[in-house]
Amino acid sequence: MKYISEYRDADLVAQYLEEIRHTVTRPWTIMEVCGGQTHSLVKNGILNLLPPEVQMVHGPGCPVCVTPLNLIDKAVYLAEEKGVILCSYGDMIRVPGSKRSLLESKARGADVRILYSPLEAVKIAQENPDREVVFFAVGFETTAPANALSVIHAQRAGVPNYSILASHVLVPPAIEAVMNDPDSNIQGFLAAGHVCAIMGIDEYYPLVDRYKIPIVVTGFEPVDLVQGILMTVRQLEKGEHYLENQYSRVVKPEGNPEAQKVIQRIFTIADREWRGIGVIPMSGYEVRPEYVAYDANIKFNVNIEKAAESAECIAGLVLKGIKKPQECPQFGRGCTPQMPLGAPMVSSEGACAAYHHFSQAMEEVSA
Incomplete structure (x- = not known):
């Protein structure tokens, strides 16, 4: 299959790993920003195949993980107290709020539905004109166009009983926040290709x-990942710093201008709270006043x-790349996918979930 099978070529991966071993001469710490990158690194055993000098740490690039506790509580409130039809992607409903998750609300009788597209939620609103329908619009820049389009579609179709609970966050301000953290020791980044496919690469210069x-x-x-790590290590070893695009088969420098227009029509940039991290200035999207x-x-x-976060959960330190999941005393004990303390253990892009699901594979590779 073009652009998939050839990027899973074990021989090519081995070749790039060998080049990394021959290139690196001192320790380097590199952060992959996106949770999708984290899961691929863990699932494929790449973390264990890298030379010890190359330390990969996992960033805040999991939008479900950084959705603040208060916003989960708001979604639960809308579902239980306001009686709305609360629609969400699957990951969100298992994320714990201060009292319970949306999944627990569903078990208590709330009308919580898992969807694959916000346009499905608009259709539900059309089919239930006597009910309010709310879509929990979570994501980075990648999912913002679809969520914005749902608002446009609802307005054009004259659907007054549809709205979105927006929790969109932006990647470049998160990188800046990581670099400004006094405990951070990141020396290079792997940026998320799907975000750049929408927004382009100019924000990173x-x-x-x-x-x-x-x-x-x-x-x-x-x-993709081992080549990107090699490209980063080459720069670090030469004392250089510039922006490179390993994902050029998908990412164009200008991104997707039409998608950007849709985002700008519905959303405006504002300060946003990140779960476990705090407020990052101008790091999220809010719905414009005209909508x-x-x-x-x-x-x-x-x-x-x-409400306060669990004192036992170190998700914030994991999301900032300061701690690894297995360094949490509760990892796999008081915090599991079935009974999570924090969002990184339940999201499909969460670092804790990746380590928990693929821990045996990692151990086998290490052995």
């Missing part, structure tokens, strides 16, 4: 210049008192 770090945009297959009728947060005037 200022980060490269300001922090003097290499940033390499990569895909998600094994060949306030489709903003669930405003429409229902939801005011939920903020």
Whole structure:
């Protein structure tokens, strides 16, 4: 299959790994930003095949993981107290709130539905004109166009009982926040290819210049990742820092201008709270005032008192790349996919979930 099978070529992966071993002369710490990259690195055993000098740490690139506790509580409130049909992607419903998850709300009788597209939620609203329908719009820049289109579609179709609970976060400000953290020791980044496919790569040049770090945009297959790591190590060893695009088969420098227009039509950039990290200035999307009728947060005037995170969960340190999942005392004990303390253990892009699901494979590779 073109552009998939050839990027899973074991011989090519081995070749790039050998080049990394021959290139590296000192320790380097590289962060892969996206949870999809993390899962591929763990699932394919790449972390164990890299030379010990190359340390990969896992970043905040899991939108489900960084959705703040308060927003989960708002979704639960809308489903239980306001009686809305609460629609969401599958990952979100298992993320724990301060009292319970959306899955637990569903078990208690709330109308919570798992969908694959926000346009399905608009259709549900059309079919249930006497019910309010809210789509939990979570994601990075990648999913923002589809969520924005759902608002446009609802407006054009004259569907007044549809709205979105927006929780969109942006990657470049997250990289900046990681670099500004005094405990961070990141020396290079693998940027998320799917985000850049939408937004282009221009936002990363200022980060490269300001922090003097290499940033390499990569895909998600094994060949993509080891080639991206090699490209990063080459820059680090030469004392260089610039932006490279390993994922050029998908990512164009300008991104997708039409998708960007849709995002800009519906959303505006604002400060956003990140679970386990805190507020990052100008790091998220909010619904524009002219589309306030489709903003669930405003429409229902939801005011939920903020609750404290679990003192036992170190998700924030994991998301900032300061700790690895297995360094958490609760990993696999008090925190499992069945009974999670934090979102990284339940999201399909969460680092803790990756380590938990593929721990045996990692051990076998290490052995």
